[in-house]
Amino acid sequence: MTDAVLAAGVPVLGSDDAAWWRQAVVYQVYPRSFADSNGDGLGDIRGVTDKADYLAGLGVDAVWLSPFYPSALADGGYDVDDYRNVDPRLGTLDDFDDMVAALHERGIKVIVDIVPNHSSDRHEMFRAALAAGKGSPERDRYIFRDGLGENGERPPADWASIFGGPAWEPVGDGQWYFHHFATEQPDFNWDNPDVHAEFLHTLRFWSDRGVDGFRIDVAHGLSKDLPAVLPSQAELDAMDTTDGRHPLWDRDAVHEIYREWRRVFDEYDPPRIAVAEAWVATPERRAKYATPDGLGQAFNFDLLEADFDAAQFRHIVTDNLAQSAATGSSSTWVLSNHDVVRHATRYGLPPRRGSLAKQGSAWILAGAPADQIDLARGSRQALAASLFLLGLPGSAYLYQGEELGLHEVGDIKAEDRQDPAFFRGADPERDGLGRDGCRVPLPWTGTGSSFGFGAAGAHIPQPDWFAGYAVDVEDADPASSLNTYRRALALRHELQTGESLEWRETGRDDVLRFVRPNGWQVVTNFGTEPFALAEGEAPVLGELVDGAVPAETTVWLRG
Template sequence: MTDTPAIADADWWRQAAVYQIYPRSFADANGDGIGDLRGITSRVPYLRSLGVDAVWLSPFYPSALADGGYDVADYRDVDPRIGTLDEFDAMVAALHGAAIRVVVDIVPNHSSNEHPWFQAALRSARGSAERERYIFRDGRGDRGELPPADWPATFGGLAWEPVGDGQWYLHSFAKEQPDFNWDNREVRDDFLKTLRFWSDRGVDGFRVDVASLLVKDLTEPLPSQAELDAIDRDSGVHPLLDRDEVHEVYAEWRAVFDEYDPPRTAVAEAWVDSPARRAKYASPAGLGQAFNFDLLTADFAAEPFRRIVADNLAQSAASGASSTWVLSNHDVTRHASRYGLPPLDGRAGVKQGVEWMLAGAPADGIDRERGLRRARAATMFLLALPGSAYLYQGEELGLHEVGDLSPEDRQDPAYHRSVGQPEWTYDGLGRDGCRVPLPWTSTGSSFGFGPDGAHLPQPAWFADVAVEVQEDDPASTLTLYREALRLRRELQTAETLDWDDALSHDDVLVFTRPGGWTNVTNFGDEPVPLPEGDLLLASTAIHDRRLPGDATAWIRRP
C-alpha cells in the first residue's frame, strides 16, 4: 500500500508516540478469550482518537506460549489463535489508513523448541548442520550427564538442557526457548529474510528483543558463572552478552532497512550497563534507536528524573538517535501502582509482595489514589520531553496492576519458576498482572474485551475504569492522554529543552521546549505557583494558578 502523506516522513520515529499492544490482551473479535488481529483492527478508530503515531505489536507469531509469545515457532506467520496473514494485511492497511505506523516485535536470540529447525536438531546427530543452528555442547562427566557449565537461566534453573545423547543445548531464558547460534550464516540469512518478509507486508519498524544477547563466545573450556561474574560487562568481550561483534549483525539489518523508502526503523531492547554501550545499538549504522529504561527504576522525585533526562539527552546527541521514554510495558508493574508503593530504590518496576493488592483493593502499603495522581503527572512530564514516547496499552485508562490472580490462573514462567525463590525475579508475582485483558465496557462477561470471557481473569473494579466510562468524562485519565497527545503533536519542534533553574528546586522541575512550551512538575506535597503564561493542560485541577503536589502543568509562556 502507498503511504499516506501523514506517515511518509523518514524521521517519523524520532519524536513519535508509540502505543504498545499486547495482542492477546487488547481486543478479542472471535470470542475465544484471546485477543486477535481482527480485534485490533476493530479498535483502530480508538487508536486514532487517542492520537498515537504508531503501534508496536508484541509477538503474534505461532507459539506454545511458554513465554507469552516470545517463544516463536514460525517467524513468518501468524498464530492461528490470533489470526491469519490476510488479517494481518487488513490490520496494517487500517492502521496506515489512520496515519498510524506499525512496529512489530522480533525475537532473534532464541526460538521456540517447537520451531522446525529445533525439532530437526533434536532428530539429528551431534555435529550435524541442524544442530549448528543452535548452541549444543557435550556434557561433562563420563556420559555427558553433567551440564557444560553452571550458568543459571533467566527464568530459573540451569541455562543448559540435556537432549539424551550426552549433549545439552543453551537457553538463556526458559528451556522451551533454545538460543540460536549467531555464528551460523544460515541463521543470519534467515533473519534477513524475515525482516524483508514483514517489511514487504508494510511493517514500518521492528522492536528487537534482548538485542544485546545474540552473539556469544563459547570457546572451550567454558567459564564458570563465578568467572563470568568477574568479567567487565562494558568491555565488549563478555562471552554471553553485549559483545562488539553483535553490531556486525545489525549493520546487515540496517542494509535491509535501507532498501525501503522510507527506511524501516528499529529500536533495541538492550539491557546494558553504560551509555557508551547503549549508544552502539542506537547508531544510525545499526538499529538506530535503543530503549532507555531508566525511568522504570526511578522513584517519583525531582532529582532522579532530572538526572535521567539530562543523561539520556546527552546520549542521544552523541549517537545521533533520539531518546526513548518508557514508564510501563508488558514486563513491569504498571506505573499507576508502582508510584503508590514504597520507594523502589533503583529496582526495575518490581512487585513488592503478593498481598499488596488483594482483591484489587489497597493493601500492604499501596496508595492507589496517590499512585494514579503521580502516574498522570509523570506521563505528562514524559510526553513533554524531546524524543519518542512508548505507552503501554491500558495506561491511558489509569489501570493499576491486577495483583490478586490465583496461582492457577497465572501464565508467566517468571512466576511459576520463582515459587520458593522469589528473590531472583519480580518478587514472586510474575508479569501477568500487567497483561490482563483491557476493559472496554463497564458490563459484560469480559468488560467488552470480546463476546465471551478473557484468558486472564479481570477484576470487578475494571467496571469503573472502562473506556466507555471514561470516554466523555473531561476529568478522566483517557481524556488527559488524548489531550496531551494532541497538544504534543501540535507543540513538538526541535529535539531540545532548556531547564529553568530559577523556577526549579528540590521538589519542582521546570523546562521549556522551543516555542515557549513549558512543563512544570511538582514532585512534592505543597502547592507551588505556576509561571506566567497560558495554561494549556494540567494533570489535576488547578486553583488560583497554584500547582498541587504530584502534578504536572503545561504552560505556553510569552
C-alpha cells in the same frame, strides 16, 4: 521537521516521512490481551483492526505489536515457532494485512516484535537440529555442548536460566542445548550463516507486507563467545559487562549483525526503523545500538527504573539527551511495558531508590490495597510522570491500558497464571508472581462479559475493579485519565518541536520546569506542597488550584 539541523545539533535523517520515528508516540499492543474479535477468550489481530478508530482517536503515531507468531505460549509468544506467519488462534496473514491497511489508513505506523536471540523448541530449525544429531550442520544453528561425566549426564556448566532452573537442557544423546530463558526457548548460534539468512528473510518478509519497523527483543544477547571450558555461574556473574567482551551479554560483535540489518532496512523507501531492547550496564553501552548504521534507536529504561523524584528525573533526561545527540539518534521514553509492574502501582509503593526489587508483597492486593500501597498516590504520580514524559523531545512508548490509569493485577489465582517466571519462582521484582499482572485483558466496557474484551471471557481473569477503568466509563468523564491522554497527545502533535529542552530554575528541589525551543513549557511538581506560577500563567493542559500547580501534578504552558 524541516530544518537541516535540529536544536540539539542532531541532523534530520532523510525526508520528513523517513524521520517519523524521532518524535513518535508508539502504543504497545499485547495482542492476546487487547481485544477478542471472535469470542474465544484470546485477543487477536482482528481485534486490533476493530479498535483502529480507538487508537486513532487516542492520537498515537505507531502501534508496536508484541509477538503474534505461532507459539506454544511458553513465554507469552516470545517462543516463536514460525517467524513468518500468524498464530492461527490470532488470525491469518490476510488478517494481518487488513490490520496494517486499517492502521495506515488512519496515519498509524506498524512496528512488529522480532525475537532473534532464541526460537521455540518447535521451530523447524530446532526440530531439524534434534533429528540430525551430534556434530551436524543443523545442530550448529543452535548452541549445543557435550555434557560432562562419562556419558554426558551432567550439564556443561552450572548456569542458571533467567526464568529459573538450569540454563542447559539434555536432549538424550549426551548433548545439551543452552537457553537463556525458558526451556522451550533454545538460543540461536549467531556465528552460523544460516541464522543470519533466516532473519534477513524475516525482515524482508514483514517489510514487504508494509511493516514500518521492528522492535528487537533481547538485542544485547545475540553474540556469544563460549570457550571450550565454560566458566561457572559465579565466574559469569563476576565478569565485567561494560567492556563489550562478556561471553553472553552486550558484546561489541553484536553490532556487526545490526549493521547487516541496517543494509536491509535501507533497501526500503522510507527506510524501515528499529528500536533495541538492550538492558545494558551504561548509557554509553546503550548508545552503541542507536547509531545510524545500526538499529538507530534503543530503549531508554532509566525513567522506568526511577522513583517519582525530581532529581532522578532531571539527571536521567539530561544524560539521555546528551547520549542521543552524540549518536545522532533520538531519545526513547517509557514508564511501563509487558515485562514490568505498571507504573501506577510502582509509584504507590515505597521508593525503590533505583532498584526494581519490590519491598514486600503488599502490592499483590492492588484491587484492595494493604497498608504499604497507596493506589490514589500511585495514580496521581503516574499521570504526572506520563505528562512529563510526553513533553520531552524524542519518542514516547506507551503500554496498552496505561492511558486508562490501570494498576497491576496481583491477585491472580495460580491456576490462571501463564508466565514461566511465576512457575519457576524466578521473578524477584514481583515476589515470584511473574508478569501476568500487567498482561490482563483490557476493559472496554464497564459491564458485560469480560468488560467488553470478548464474548467468552478473558484468558487471564479480570478483577471486578476493572469496571471503573473501562474505556466507555472513562470516555464519559472529561477529567478521566483516558481523556487527559487524548488531550495531551493532541497537544503534543501541535507543540512538539526540535530535539532539545532548557531547564528553568524553580527555587524548589522538588519541582522541575523545562522549556522547548518554541516556548512550550512543562512544569512538574514532584512534591507534596503546591507550587505557585507567576500571575497570568495559564496552563493549556492540567489544572491549577488558586494559581498553583497541585502536589504530584504536571501542567503544560503554551509558549
